[in-house]
Amino acid sequence: MIDKRVADPEQAVAGVADGATVMIGGFGEAGSPIELIHALIDHGATDLTVVNNNTGSGEVGLAALIRAGSVAKMICSYPRSTNSTVFPDLYRSGRIELELVPQGTLAERIRAGGAGIPGFYTPTAVGTELAEGREQREFNGRGHVLEHALTADLALIKARVADLHGNLLYNRTARNFSPLMAMAATTTVVQAAEVVSPGEIDPEAVVTPGIFVDRVVHVGSPAHESDLVARGVTYP
Amino acid sequence: MIDKRVADPEQAVAGVADGATVMIGGFGEAGSPIELIHALIDHGATDLTVVNNNTGSGEVGLAALIRAGSVAKMICSYPRSTNSTVFPDLYRSGRIELELVPQGTLAERIRAGGAGIPGFYTPTAVGTELAEGREQREFNGRGHVLEHALTADLALIKARVADLHGNLLYNRTARNFSPLMAMAATTTVVQAAEVVSPGEIDPEAVVTPGIFVDRVVHVGSPAHESDLVARGVTYP
């Protein structure tokens, strides 16, 4: 019987190597898999390239991973947030690299990585400094930039419900990048607040089909980043 | 109050011009919007380019549209089916044009059209006659073909449930190309077996958001193509 569960977050992130590319779901705190990120900090992998829309807040979750010195490079669209000082400090002192990507281009590059499309053309950013030096081409009389797919070794995803096959449902705007990242990573790891048997999720409503998921760990009451930050929690 | 309903299939297809490109949902009979296709035949538009995975069967639905002489060109992946003679006869006698596209490339070209991506690279068909004379490029040491987006003036779509905003649910494998076509057409017309008020469809389960839908017509008991063919029905 197919059963993709692992016992705990530690086992969920086992095997990630130094230098790996890790996609982390979430837009701000919505969909941020904090327990998996903390397990990744404990694991100790270094020199990571991390793909996320933002760079975390406070000193928990993604911000804590960055503060731990695990991240060599961030690929994101918006590395500033309220209560975000960890990334800005490292960036200003030249200790972390940033690849800034327009948000829709970031999403599409991740989808392309998951869909076996190595490159595509987009009008976004044409004429701006983010397109400088980039290969461009006209379609229908309009300039477009060639963008390349993004893939990852590992994706860390937060879901509301998973079944044992890895079929996923999300919570509202916590969905954001997660279904795309699940497609684009060699190993996709999901923390789910609820884990159910196959057949308990309506097949018409599945958002991420199980084929994109490798490991499921039950995290029944996931922390909210804003709660932790408000309480002054730091990790570890 | 937003209410995208129109009274009947005739009003649903009103305004389509000769020479238009029309995307028609469905894979075989699953998801084929027969009542809308018949309304398009009645409308009388000619010289159409039609995008569908197949070319219909018997002498109803898409096959009837082709038989009526309305279609100048088909863009599809598999123009042969059981009980399909209309397209083959016209094709052999040189009276209809065919653009044959691998099924996944067809789907991706339609999605690209809806997503504002004018071109993308795919490994599919490299080294085959379907890639001959096409622009190619290597990514990661592997050949890829440049494919262009497909868009349409009109999309005809069959849904199981629509709300007044045009949010859609489909029936099982009747989903196929329809969500993509809804994105790629200037005017997207939906026949739905059930029409409900906004809020009656779970926002987590919506497959096609209403932004992609322009007109909804209630067709409570849609015909099944195989039933019509078995009964020897021809349209008109």
Place this chain on the structure above:
Amino acid sequence: MTSAPVGLSREQMAARAARDIADGSYVNLGIGMPEMIAQFIPEGCEVILHTENGLLGMGPSPDDGYGDPELINAGKRQVTALPGASYFHHADSFAMIRGGHLNLCVLGALEVAANGDLANWSTGGDSIPAVGGAMDLVSGVKAVYVMTSHCTRDGTPKLVESCTYPLTGVGVVDRIYTDLAVVDIGPDGFEVVDLTAGVSFDEVAALTAGPIRDARSTEVER
């Protein structure tokens, strides 16, 4: 230098912009001042709000204690979902944007040039660069409106001959709502199509650093 004319408050600017949004439009409102437009949509006009982090049919902030930290808008503020809403992932959300399915977006600005160039994502220099969805919105949405004070706090015009800050998009702006006027981008530069009560065209022109003409006579009566 004469004293600056007294313009609209932020609320009045939002209300002025809201008047021009067509019934049934799909609209993305930028973080900050543009968000306020949602409160001023006229009775009888139904506008469906898109937030690029994956929601169509966004409603107002939740009542205290009823929020979900995972139901937020692009500014990461808690919101609600109205009947008829839908959730979707980021690739679908930006397919809506890039594919031209949204009727309108309203954004803030650092500068708008007379040819419609927009600068609103970076002040250059030492700040941490952060672009978000701004470049996607301006390149994809059918109509791009800007809502901004006519000048900076120190009185420097924000409507300029050409932008000095890094661009968000080239020739993308269609219309600008300021505290002093409603200004379209025309073939020859800025075109004033409406003036705030008590403000003259000459006053607006004096506070604008690019070619500007009075186009009020050509505007259709409301």
Place this chain on the structure above:
Amino acid sequence: MTSAPVGLSREQMAARAARDIADGSYVNLGIGMPEMIAQFIPEGCEVILHTENGLLGMGPSPDDGYGDPELINAGKRQVTALPGASYFHHADSFAMIRGGHLNLCVLGALEVAANGDLANWSTGGDSIPAVGGAMDLVSGVKAVYVMTSHCTRDGTPKLVESCTYPLTGVGVVDRIYTDLAVVDIGPDGFEVVDLTAGVSFDEVAALTAGPIRDARSTEVER
């Protein structure tokens, strides 16, 4: 010419291929003979079937009277959905294929060349060209297996030096299940890794029109 050796029936070929599918695999079975493999998946082995028209977790044909003409497989035959199934649109379905998420597909063939070229979509000439998802499958799925009679009905080899029919993909085939043998594509051509009981390597070689060697000794014992 000697008489052809007696090979496996279609059912036996399907059962032979089914033996090699790993537990937990995601598999796409081509229309026709490959579809039969589903009936022979061994007890205790769970394989999730993908059909490119938008279903993972495809089950067998429905009982009479319980079918839905809108729940079909790629061959347009009515099927069922098993617990844990999911429906999705065509772009997502081919993202699974092109993106390398399927472990295995099994397809029919007109010809397979010694370098792994596959021809299975067109006999050329006057027939209506129809490709379906075959080119997507062979270019995207991690392992591509072919299931075919070793020769055509008139005894012409289908395993050839190079294909004469239009190609579906270049160098894409990993393994071939025929009525006579299991043949891998190796660096120097066909490699027989298993023989049907009562069939000799020499008999298989005589019915193969490309470089072939006996690789049974290098195969891991089962």
